[in-house]
Amino acid sequence: MxxxxxxxxxxxxxxQPITSAQLDTLLQDAELQGRLDRYQLIGAVLRREKxxxxxxxxxxxxxxxxxxxxxxxxxxxxxxxxKVMQGVSQAANGSWFKTVTQGTVAAGVALIAVxxxxxxxxxxxxxxMSPLPVLQTRPVAGFATPVSxxxxxxxxxxxxxxxxxxxxxxxxxxxxxxxxxQQVRVMEQAQQxxxxxxKTTTEQPERGQ
Amino acid sequence: xxxxxxxGAIALLVLSGxxxxxxxxxxxxxxxxxxxxxYNFDVSFVVIKGNQTDTYRWLHGQLQDTEIEHLVPLDTxxxxxxRRDNHIYYLLTDRPAFVTDGTSIKELPxxxxxxxxxxxxxxxxxxxxxxxxxGRNAQLLRLTALQAGRYSYWLWIDAESGFPLRIDTISEQxxxxxxxxxxxxxxxPELPSNLQALAEAELPAAVPVTLSEQASANDAYQLSxxxxxxxxxxxxxxxxxxxxALLGYWLLTDGLHQVSVFVQKSQSMPAQAYRDGATTIYVxxxxxxxVTVIGPVSIETARQLAMxxx
Numbered sequence: 001m002x003x004x005x006x007x008x009x010x011x012x013x014x015x016q017p018i019t020s021a022q023l024d025t026l027l028q029d030a031e032l033q034g035r036l037d038r039y040q041l042i043g044a045v046l047r048r049e050k051x052x053x054x055x056x057x058x059x060x061x062x063x064x065x066x067x068x069x070x071x072x073x074x075x076x077x078x079x080x081x082x083k084v085m086q087g088v089s090q091a092a093n094g095s096w097f098k099t100v101t102q103g104t105v106a107a108g109v110a111l112i113a114v115x116x117x118x119x120x121x122x123x124x125x126x127x128x129m130s131p132l133p134v135l136q137t138r139p140v141a142g143f144a145t146p147v148s149x150x151x152x153x154x155x156x157x158x159x160x161x162x163x164x165x166x167x168x169x170x171x172x173x174x175x176x177x178x179x180x181x182q183q184v185r186v187m188e189q190a191q192q193x194x195x196x197x198x199k200t201t202t203e204q205p206e207r208g209q
Numbered sequence: 210x211x212x213x214x215x216x217g218a219i220a221l222l223v224l225s226g227x228x229x230x231x232x233x234x235x236x237x238x239x240x241x242x243x244x245x246x247x248y249n250f251d252v253s254f255v256v257i258k259g260n261q262t263d264t265y266r267w268l269h270g271q272l273q274d275t276e277i278e279h280l281v282p283l284d285t286x287x288x289x290x291x292r293r294d295n296h297i298y299y300l301l302t303d304r305p306a307f308v309t310d311g312t313s314i315k316e317l318p319x320x321x322x323x324x325x326x327x328x329x330x331x332x333x334x335x336x337x338x339x340x341x342x343x344g345r346n347a348q349l350l351r352l353t354a355l356q357a358g359r360y361s362y363w364l365w366i367d368a369e370s371g372f373p374l375r376i377d378t379i380s381e382q383x384x385x386x387x388x389x390x391x392x393x394x395x396x397x398p399e400l401p402s403n404l405q406a407l408a409e410a411e412l413p414a415a416v417p418v419t420l421s422e423q424a425s426a427n428d429a430y431q432l433s434x435x436x437x438x439x440x441x442x443x444x445x446x447x448x449x450x451x452x453x454a455l456l457g458y459w460l461l462t463d464g465l466h467q468v469s470v471f472v473q474k475s476q477s478m479p480a481q482a483y484r485d486g487a488t489t490i491y492v493x494x495x496x497x498x499x500v501t502v503i504g505p506v507s508i509e510t511a512r513q514l515a516m517x518x519x
Contacts, residue, residue, distance in 0.1 A: 169478055172454075173490055173501065179448050180469040180503040181315075183460045185297070186446045187467065188311035 006035075013039035234334030237350050238325065240371035241364065245321045247271065248372070251401045253283070253393040258486030264392075267317070270400035270408075277404045280314055290314050291407060298412055308413055318376050318389055319465055320352070320362060327464035331355060331438060332362075340365070342374050343391070356437050357381065358510040359463075360487055370396055378487040381507060387486035430457040430472055430498075434517035436510050438463040456498070457518075468504030470514055475499045482508045491515060 009026075012018045013036060018026075026032050055061075249270040256263045264283040271277070278292040289300040292314050299307040313322035320328060337349030347365040354361050358381070365375040376389040400408070432441065445460040452458075457472040475494045483490040491502045491511035500518045502511040 165476070165478065169476060169481075169492070172473075172476075173483070173492065175452065176469070176471050176501050177485070177488075177490065177503055179452050179455075179458075179471070180467075182451070183445055183448065183469055184315050184467045185299075185311070186309045187442065187460065187462070189309045190444060190446050191442070192310055 009036055010039060012036065013043050230335055231333060234336050234350055235325065235329060237336060237348065237366060237371075238328075238334050238352075238364075241350075241366055241373050242321060242325065244371040245269070245373065246276070248370070249397050249400050250372070251395045251397070251403075252372075252391055254389060254391045256486070257388040257390065258386075259484070268401050268404050270404045272400050272404075272408050275408060277400075277408050278314060279404060279407060280316060290316060291412075293408070293412070296412070296414075306413055318373075320376075321373065323465050328352070331359065331463060331465060337363075339368070343394075345369065345374065347374050354381075358436055358507050359438070359466075360386065360505055360507075367394075372396065378505070386484070431519045432459055432470065432514075432517050433519050434513060435461060436463075436468075436506065436514065439468065461504070466505045468502065468506055468514070470518065471501040471503070472518055473499045473501070480512075482511070 008018055008022055009032065012022075012026075026036065246269075250268070252267045252269075254265055254267060256265070266279075266281045266283055268279040268281075269277070276292070276294055280290040282288075288302075291298045291300060292311075295310055295312060297309050297311050297314060299309075301307065313319070332352040332354055335351045335353065337351050340347050340349065342365055346368040348368050350364040350366055352362040352364065360381070361379045363375075363377040363379055364373055366372070367374050372391075372394060373389075374391045374394075377385045378387040380386050435441070439461045440463075442460045442462055445458070448455060448458060452471075454473050455471055456474065459470045461468040461470070475497055476499055477496075478492065478494055478499070480493040481491070487505045488503065489506055489508055489511050491508060491514075493500050493512065493515040498518065500515040502514045504511070506514075
């Protein structure tokens, strides 16, 4: 038994692993501990380790230093969150909390309205930059010619007639547009003449622009 | 009680804010009108109508008490237009000049020259945001029509000189119909040298216009409805020589815009609407008559006008 003990204790002093059962025994048995101490001493002598680099009071000094360290208390996030939630649930029962919430909602709506309007205006501005919508901008110019002039079917002749009529109408519209412009140009003179001298009957030479 | 007082105070504050904003708008507008009629300048601008663009050069100056203005189309075969004080000369290449009287060239945006009081009856002026345009600080001024059926205007104004940099004509659906855009601008203390010669040039006198008597022009037809703010000009110029096919015609004005209504024999064509920039051309015919409405009004207004011819 004792030789067994000596075997594994000797091995332990040579930095060989020991089982947990053996460790338990070592921790409980003061005699074994003294023996390990002696083995270590023998080993140290054999390895010619004359003195330990640490002083004998090292453990005592270190313990004293630890005593002087201030205490730190760690709080987990979850605990903090729970505290806040608890605070909110208490506040929800108070009347001031409702007012503040309503105020926040109102401010939120106002913010959305302000930014919403700005964002609404921006695409409008972009629209302005894009090409203008084309309804049918020129009353006269650019009338499509028939696709095939050589075709003589009844349909195409009818189409040609219709296009001819359209062309004539566009000509008349251009003439009317010029007449409108002419009216606007001489409007002031006409009004002045009317105001100053009543009716002027002098002949005006025909001019069209 | 206290709440009512508080609400009243807020309402007053908001209202006074609006009034102040409107006043600022009209003050800015006056600055624009002053700039275009008092400065010596040499300006190029384009008029964008749909996919069509026209370029013009516009010179203006004052020599002693005489105001001289010259409008030159650069890429169209149009006519040179010259104004010396109250005489406007349409200088044609192949025919003698056409001369008329007027205080402004009608081919330029009318709202730059018309009486501010009259415009204020038709529009709200609200100052908008600042932006940079052609490297200049431009202030947006929105002229919003008070009545439906009238187009609105957005003006971008050079903050430094008060000169208009861009004018957009906006439909009721907020679509831009026509854009007037300055591409080059030079404001000088002296009269532009090109105008010096024109100021002294010998030009023919205005030819008196032939006025048409309303009764004889439109004896057979009547206009039973007018858009709000518009009135019929009682004696328009006689157009019968130029347009013998005309059975009757009216010229309407609201002080800023002009609308023509022409009556002709029916050609049995379906109703059609065209647009030349902000100018609507609307044709509608029944068995006997074809009515054409031309002017800066919405198609709906033009249709109502055409229906009103009896």
